[in-house]
Amino acid sequence: MKTLYLVRHAKSSWDNANLADFDRPLNKRGQKAAPFMAKLMSENNVQVDRIISSQANRALTTAETFCEVLGYPPEKIEQRIEIYEGGINQMLQIVREIPDSCSSAMLFGHNPTMTSFANFISGEHLENIVTCGVVRIDLKTDFWQQTLMDSGKLVWYEYPKKYQ
Numbered sequence: 062m063k064t065l066y067l068v069r070h071a072k073s074s075w076d077n078a079n080l081a082d083f084d085r086p087l088n089k090r091g092q093k094a095a096p097f098m099a100k101l102m103s104e105n106n107v108q109v110d111r112i113i114s115s116q117a118n119r120a121l122t123t124a125e126t127f128c129e130v131l132g133y134p135p136e137k138i139e140q141r142i143e144i145y146e147g148g149i150n151q152m153l154q155i156v157r158e159i160p161d162s163c164s165s166a167m168l169f170g171h172n173p174t175m176t177s178f179a180n181f182i183s184g185e186h187l188e189n190i191v192t193c194g195v196v197r198i199d200l201k202t203d204f205w206q207q208t209l210m211d212s213g214k215l216v217w218y219e220y221p222k223k224y225q
Contacts, residue, residue, distance in 0.1 A: 099130035110163035115144035
């Protein structure tokens with residue numbers, strides 16, 4: 062069995078209209094939610110062998126915050142532009158490329174792709190993964206390359222407002 066965690070980036074700022082979407086930072090709510098959710102993951106004994114993130118500032122910042130709390134070296138984050146630019150097919154390809162030596166992986170990205178991908182893999186229907194929401198999907202395989210539509214089971218969905 063493989064475990065996949067899908068994380069939507071924390072809330073980003075729209076304060077600077079001149080800033081490109083790709084470069085937007087986290088806002089105050091996002092800066093608070095990311096460490097909170099990372100701590101929640103740590104308290105629930107979440108351990109990851111591989112972290113893969115969109116290169117967009119808000120996703121990468123969220124991933125780096127999780128790294129600090131989970132004890133994962135931030136310099137080992139695999140940055141993939143396809144998470145920012147692509148859809149379900151690109152996400153599926155990224156997951157299929159994870160080495161089988163990794164039993165768990167955490168991907169940081171954006172909506173609507175994160176929600177669509179979670180639904181595609183699990184066969185469930187989440188309406189929307191909110192900012193800094195984390196979904197755990199257990200895959201019914203020992204090989205990442207065998208990840209397909211409906212090949213996983215949605216185990217849980219955690220998000221900041223659930224605890225406020």
